Amino acid sequence: MNQTILDRSRNVALVGPYSSGKTTLLESLLSVSGAITRKGTIKDGNTVGDGSPEARDRAMTVEVSVASSTYQDIAFTFLDCPGSVEFAQETYNALVGAGAAIVVCEADIAKVLTLAPLFKMLDDWEIPHLVFVNKLDRCKDSFMEILHALKAVSSRPLVPQQYPIRQDTELVGYIDLVTEQAYQYHAGSPADPIPLPEHLRDEEKAAREEMLEVLADFDDHLLEELLEEINPPKEEILKDLKQDLSADLVVPVFLGIAEQDYGVRPLLDALVEEAPHPGITAERRGLKPEAPGDVIAQVLTTYYTPQGGKLSLVRIWQGELNDGMSLNGVRVGGIYRLMGQQQESVTQAYTGQIVALSRMEGILTGDTLTTGDVNKLKPLPKAQKLEPVYALAITPEHRKDEVKLSSALGKLLEEDPALHWEQHGDTREIILWGQGEIHIKVSLDRLRRKYNLPMTTHLPRIPYKETIRGSFKSHGRYKHQSGGHGAFGDVHLEISPLSRGEGFKFTDTIVGGVVPKQYIPGVETGVREYLVQGPLGFPVVDVLVNLSDGSYHTVDSSEQAFKQAARVAMTEGMPKCNPVLLEPILLVKVSVPNEFTSKALQLVTGRRGQILGYESLEGWQNWDQVTAHLPQAEMQNFIIELRSLTLGVGFFHWEYDHLQEVPDKLTENVLAQNTAS
Known part of the structure; x- marks a missing residue:
């Protein structure tokens, strides 16, 4: 393994809520680093990211886009990830292979809470990440207020590395808190150093002290310097930032306006100086990136392209992959470096690189791949699969x-x-x-x-069932005469209800052979066939049917005739047993930030739900989990309303629990709709 390649590469995911500006930031990163000569825009539909028709139709990221560039001799691979919570699975799958992440957020306190699930995933996986506070030209809150709000949703301490310089409401520059040098922005070119504005000296000092105090929590030498009021050198601060970021101990915070390239160059500089190289991430996963031996890779996402068929985007964790090798017994059809929708064929891929492999049939997203014996390799952890809602x-x-x-x-x-x-x-x-x-x-x-x-x-039909409240003794006779043998069956059935959840039971109390044993299975078959659709039009459950009497003909009787007799008896008897409609009830666990708990409770009760209780959500700071029973009929648009009430971050887990009688006033509507359909 070429150590230079490993040291001089970075894999960086761009993540953040919908509309925070990730794809615009990617365009700016590529432009500033020289990878593209002309920036595209979301409005014009010509960005490197969001190249699929589905993304451009909606002006939103719906799948991971990959792009590469080189900046200060560092080879960057950027993963532009979806921001909408509906495409979070794509983001989580891609983050598994990222060495670092830029969390892009708007400069709006009201939207900070939308970062909570993302921070949780990054912290759980110990993925180093920075925050880029975007769209500061639209900011109504102070930078420190935004920083304070961000701290409330992150389990890792946030470290401001910059402080904004404003002229009235316009963002005109920033102060680097490491060097205490102020800079003025210029559209399309690097920022110029300027004297530190006098009116910002106190604010800059307070922000810098906050940065140093957080870093001192992980560096005793820096703590001693601060106690002795010694101003630490730039090199020491940068060393601490690099070490602490690589270990996912702190979250540096940057700022800017991606649309105008403001703040993008300092962000790239920070990625060069502070972000870990791919080998560090591999070691955190328990791998040895520099060790010779088998190639180990992992699939981050899968594409089906109109031209090239199946492409598997993989992160190479260990070894050197050559075109034509086999992974998990499947021959690699080609190795490609992606630039949005464009593909560049390459012959090799090295540890730390993210490339696309073609024609990997049978290989799925999340799979661990190797050139060695896959049965002897412990699979790499993969992102948890989200439950459908x-x-x-x-x-x-x-x-x-x-x-x-x-x-x-x-x-x-x-x-x-x-x-x-x-x-x-x-x-x-x-x-x-x-x-x-x-x-x-x-x-x-x-x-x-x-x-x-x-x-x-x-919308899917609700799988209603029906049962009975009363009992009835029913008689069914089937008699048919044709040119040859006739058909004859005669049964007496006792139909009665069972307790909820007992299903269907069939018994017989035949005495004296009035119904021969060989015909009794036909009776049960006839009953079961009838129960597929009861008198209300739905499958019948929780019913006991006993064959108590009957008669037969020595020549004309058959199992088929007794099956028909049983259907006749059920058709006559079931409507007289007081049939009732049942609906499926789900056990639902709704998870929300505790400031929305009361709204979640109202949402559940407003949909005929029964609250079973609520408590703090384990592992989530300032979140609650509401447990309830909810009719499945009330769940079809539940996720839409829940997200609307919780800034898009609320989620739930559900499972079938039991059947319950439908209220009388709703039964008529259900039966009318079923008849109409």
């Missing part, structure tokens, strides 16, 4: 396309592991599950564009 039932617009659907859905799920599909056992609908309405719509766009499979959609 929103669903639509889908049907191909053209019936002839039904045969292609399962194959296309399989590829769709390879690209996006946050999706799930099923054919529901009760409703027979094909249901596509995802992280929200936009997430599902993007997936449907991909089905249409990539696989020529346009879909019609509707």
Whole structure:
């Protein structure tokens, strides 16, 4: 392994909430570092990131975009990650392979809370990260107020490395708190050093002291200097920043306006000076990046491209990968360096690099790959799979396309592991599950564009059941005479309810062989077939049916005849047993910042939910978890309203719990809708 290549490369993910400006920042980073000659804009749809049609149609990042550049002899690979919570799975999968992350946020205290889940993931995985406070030209709050708000959502201490210089409300420059040098911004060129503004001396001093005090918590020598009122040299501060950032002990904070390139060069300088090289990240994962031996890599995401087919974006953790090698027994079809939608073929990939591999069939996102014996290799940890929270039932617009659907859905799920599909056992609908309405719509766009499979959609039907409250003794006779043998079956059934959750039971108390044993299974089959759709139109549960009497004909009776007799008896008897409608009830655990707990409680109770209790959410500072029983019928748009009430950060876990009677006033609506459909 060439140590120079390892030392002089950085993998950096750009993460942050939707509309914070990540893709614009990427464009600026590429422009400032000389990777592109002309900056694109989101409005014009010509940025390096967000190159897919689905992203450009919505002016938002919906998948990880990769771009490379060189700055001060450091080779950078940037991963522009989605900001919408509906595409968080993409972001989390990509972060697993990042050496550092830039958390981009708007200069707006009201939106800081949206960073909480992202900070949690970064801290849990110990991924070094910096904060870039963007759009300071629109800022209504002071920088220190924003910094204070950021501290409340991070478990790691934040370290301001810059302080803004404003002229009225306009951002005109910054003060480097390491060197105490002030700079004035210039559009399209580096900032110029200027004297430190006198009116900002006290504020700068306070911000710098805050920076040094945080660093001193991890450096005894620096602490001694501060106690003795010795001004530490620049080199010592930078050394502490580099060590503490690499160990994910502190979070440096930078500022600027990405759209105008303000603050982008100092951010790049910090990545050069302070961000860890890929070997440090590999060692944190328990690997030896410089050791000779087998190649070890991990899939960060999967693409299906119109031209090149399947591409697996991988992080090389150890070893040197050459074109034509096999990983996990699959021959690499090609190695590519990505620049947005563009692909550059290369023959080798080294430790620390992020490249795309073609035609890796059977290889999935998150998989650990090796040129050695995969059975002897401990898989690398991968991002937790998010649970689906929103669903639509889908049907191909053209019936002839039904045969292609399962194959296309399989590829769709390879690209996006946050999706799930099923054919529901009760409703027979094909249901596509995802992280929200936009997430599902993007997936449907991909089905249409990539696989020529346009879909019609509707909300999934609720899998209602029915049961009975009363008992009834029913008689069924089936008699049919044709030219040859006839058909004869005669049964007496006792139909009665069972306790909730007991399902269906069939018994017989036949005495004297009035119904021969060989015909009794036919009776049970007839009962079961009837229970698929009861008198209200839904599957029947929690019913006991006893065969108590009957008669037969020595010539004309058969198992089929007794099955038909049983159906006759059930058809007559079930409507007289006081049938009632049942709905599925889910056990739901809703997680929200505690300032939104009261809203979450109101949301649950407003949807016929029963609150079971709430408590602090383990591992999340200032978050609560509300536990409740909620009817499945009330859950279909629950995630949309929950996110609306919680700045997009609320989430929930659900599982089926039990069946419960539908209130009488709602039963009529359900039955009317079922009849109409």
